[in-house]
Amino acid sequence: MALSILNEEENAIRDAIFELVQGTIAKRSQEFDQKAIFPRENMELLGRQGYLGMIVDPKWGGAGASYLAQTLVVEAIAAADPATAVIYEVHNSLHIEGIWRFGTEEQKSRYLPGLCQGESIGAFAITEAESGSNAASMQTRAVRLADGYHLTGRKMFITSGGEADRYIVFATLDPALKEKGITAFIVPKTAKGLRFGPPEDKLGIRASRTSEMILDDVVVPVEDRLGEEGQGYYIALYLLDGGRIGIAAQSVGIMTTALERSLAYARQRKQFGQAIGQFEGIQWRLADMATDLHAARLMTYEAARRREEGPAQRPLFAMAKLFASEKAVQHAADAIQIFGGYGYMREYGVERLLRDAKVTEIYEGTSEIMRLVIASRLLKEYDLGNI
Structure with a gap:
């Protein structure tokens, strides 16, 4: 069903991805969740159908679509399979977009076509045990030597x-420099010295693998640095x-x-x-x-339409994620309550x-961090008339 808040092209994208998802991804969603099966086949399908790297210029294999179009895809996938939705969102919003916006021409030509076609999957590595919400305090080191960064x-x-x-891995050239020392690197899974811990046994999105990454003197050539030295913190933010717009869309899909x-x-x-x-009581x-x-x-949708305004609209992006995620949790619980005892059983979904x-x-930022982002800008200079 068309939404009046979308134009004809956006509604066409919304209808097409909904039909694709319901006819394919939705059918194995429950099985993938119960067995914790990584849905690589879903990502390959989305690549073949042109839904990966949607904002990327066609010369690099993308669709040249709007950020809102990509957001509609996240929402539709999440309505059927939130695990595939977050894999898709990280692949597009954090990995592909990182190379698209900050990569060299050589990096774009080397990496983007395969990422957009679903031939390879991209991820994002910033969080550490002692620097979750405070990324500026990360301890992963990058030392520049003759053969590249270690x-x-x-x-x-x-x-x-x-x-x-x-x-896309973030490391600091010098912890004393805090955010000014953080630099981003493109690291292949096959890099010598790179390994991963076993999949975490999670409460939800179980088909999405979540693991620890261990870097033991991993050498990254200078040509695989993303952006300039010290630009990593800005790139990450x-x-x-x-990414927060994507998680808001994931939440909207769950609420739907x-x-x-x-x-x-x-x-x-x-x-x-x-x-x-x-x-x-039920009606309310x-x-x-x-x-x-x-x-x-x-x-x-408003946050997605204004994505190109960048950090100037950071509070708006945070508001969308904060509201949508908290309401998704609240109303998922409401759904269980409406179903009563059946809602507690896996059979009913x-x-x-x-x-x-x-x-x-x-x-991609806890609710507490979202409130800090919003309030700190409000107390400075954020234009309320722009909300």
Whole structure:
């Protein structure tokens, strides 16, 4: 069904990806979750269909589409399989976009076509055990020698860790320099000295592999440095802005499914001689779910439309993620409550919504960090008239 807030082209993209997802990705979503199967076949399919690297210029293998178009794809995938959605989002918003915006012409020609076609999967490695929300304090070192940069350290909670073919890795040239020493590097999975821990046993998005990355004197040629020395912190923050829009879209997809399943159940489930949707308590939950879904979708689409304004709109990107993720968790729980005892059982699929939703409040910036981002800019110079 077309949305009036989208133009004709955007609605066409939305309809096409929804049809593709429901006809393919949705069918094995439950199995992949239960067995923790990494959905590489989904990424290959999305590549063949032209949904990877959507914002990239066609000369490098992309579609030259808008950021909103890519956001619509994340939302549609998340409605069926949030695990594939986050793999897709990291691949596009954090890895491909990093090379597209900050890479050299040689790096773009060497890496982007394969990434856009789904021949390889990209990932992003910044988090460390002692520097989660405070990336400026990272300890992974990069030492420049005659043969390139030598990277040594450990990264935690890497989405697609061990499955992705290539990683944007952040390391510091000197911890004393804090954010001014952080530099980004493109590192292949096959690099000597690079290894990964076993997959983490997670609460949700279980088909998305999350692993520790260990770098033991990994040599990166100078030509695989991304951006300039000391530019890594800016690159990371810029890319995370887009990533937060993607997580907001993932949350919207989860909320959509929570509402759709709750409505269907409320219409057919009978108690005390009538459908439970006739009871005021259920109606209020459904009304709140629909209202918050609409608000979250509007915030996310607005953030996507203004992505090209960059850090100037960082509070807006944070607001979209904060609101959408917290409402996704709230309304996934509402869906379970509407289903009652059945909602607690795996067979009905709504307990998974809560498991998958919870991490949206955590990765790519916790809700607490989102509030700090918003409030710190409000207290400085952010133009409220621009919201």
